[in-house]
Amino acid sequence: MSTIADVARLAGVSKATASRVLSGKNAALVAPATAERVRRAAQELGYQPHPVAAALATGRTGAIALWMRNVHRPFFSELMHYVADQTQRHGLDLIIVEQRHTRPESEGFLSAGSQWPVDGILAHEPPGVVQGRPVGAWPSVPVVVMSEMPFTGTDAVHFDLRDGASRLYEHLVQQGCRSLAYMAPDEVANSARGRYAAYCDVTGRHRLKRTFIAIPEAAESCQAGYRAAYDFYAHGGRADALCCHNDELAIGALRALRDLGLRVPEDVAVSGCDDVTMAAYVEPPLTTIRIPIREMVENAFAMLMDRINDPTIPHRNLTLPTQPVVRASTVRRKDTLHEEDPS
Missing domain, CATH: 3.40.50.2300 (Response regulator)
Incomplete structure (x- = not known):
């Protein structure tokens, strides 16, 4: 398997330069012609960056977690389908975290098995919530909640x-x-x-x-x-x-x-x-x-991407109608x- 050193050698640049180009971090410091030479070398060698190394270099894991209960149920299968569609469109990996009704709300979100190295979490009816507000241990990464119940204190899509x-x-x-x-x-x-x-x-x-x-x-x-x-x-x-x-x-x-x-x-x-x-x-x-599962997922995913790119934006809540x-x-x-x- 090719390494960053192989790419640098073929492109005639230093490892640091090749890393800048392929990670996107400080890539603007590299001349366009040099950057193109590095990318061609990587393509020729079939170079794929190691995900852990890429995460260390960029501060991003390239992964999103979907937290939900009872993955065997048809509703959640459809939910997973639409979330997977969004992650694939954005070139992201998807981690599924299942947690059934086994922990009290006071234990919080992190105790429910959500301590994964991800850039953000989509959570359907998460634990650690009392009267629509997160309590106890809550993830440090961005979270968007999808729920029947309105939420405050985090981004959320609520279906009425x-x-x-x-x-x-x-x-x-x-x-x-x-x-x-x-x-x-x-x-x-x-x-x-x-x-x-x-x-x-x-x-x-x-x-x-x-x-x-x-x-x-x-x-x-x-x-x-x-x-x-x-x-x-x-x-x-x-x-x-x-x-x-x-x-x-x-x-x-x-x-x-x-x-x-x-x-x-x-x-x-x-x-x-x-x-x-x-x-x-x-x-x-x-x-x-x-x-409206698809609409719920599309809106929640867009909120999550916005929150990942700019953690300072105000929290948003969206209510979607349901139909008999x-x-x-x-x-x-x-x-x-x-x-x-x-x-």
């Missing part, structure tokens, strides 16, 4: 689930639903934000029966949705609409209702949240709330169906 969820649950009322159950982890019942807050608002406003179906913490999977829905309806539970905290829970619930001989949406209307790709392809197609996507799983009145073509 309360509005999108409120419109979806009003749709259920319009379809004649009079008892709405909400399926989510236990911890959600103790919060007053986002989609669950919208559920409480709508059921309270219309004086509808409200039921909370708890699943184990962080078990927001198809299997958990199946078990919870099956147990609830098989043991006499009554709700003519089932509002699930995410699409995976809803897809599991669809199968459970089918196994119990209950019709969707005639007996039970089912909705989810996220609008993952599979939501449009299950039977019946799933009504859900669309989170009405499909056949909740439509009892066929004149109100606005199902999208999944193709």
Whole structure:
């Protein structure tokens, strides 16, 4: 493998000059013709700078970390896809850091496995946060948060689930639903934000029966949705609409209702949240709330690049809207169906 010394020898310059040109540090001190000769020599030899050496020379690692929970879930797979697309476009490496719900918020961000040598971090729902503010140990590198909850004290892109969820649950009322159950982890019942807050608002406003179906913490999977829905309806539970905290829970619930001989949406209307790709392809197609994942990532990545290039700029927060996507799983009145073509 060629070294910087090989490049310098072929170009007829000193190692220091070759290093200036190839690292970009103090490259302006080198005459253009000399710099071009160094670059041609590097190309001819197939020279690739060692990443650690390059980081020491430039103060940049050329890597971005993506912090998130439960990488196996479809929502996070799509999130990873869009972040990887951005890092590739910018010639950066991507480090994935997974942290599930295993640490208290007071331990902070750094204790959650984010102490990587990176230039910046994109964090989806990070730890070390209380009421929208970072607390405890927090990374020294730039951080941009992507979250359902508004943030202060750092750059953030927030998606407003309360509005999108409120419109979806009003749709259920319009379809004649009079008892709405909400399926989510236990911890959600103790919060007053986002989609669950919208559920409480709508059921309270219309004086509808409200039921909370708890699943184990962080078990927001198809299997958990199946078990919870099956147990609830098989043991006499009554709700003519089932509002699930995410699409995976809803897809599991669809199968459970089918196994119990209950019709969707005639007996039970089912909705989810996220609008993952599979939501449009299950039977019946799933009504859900669309989170603009690509737009969220593009804006967060642009914020991170700006913060890396100029750490002194003021913190910025951006709120993105969410949209209800009405499909056949909740439509009892066929004149109100606005199902999208999944193709």
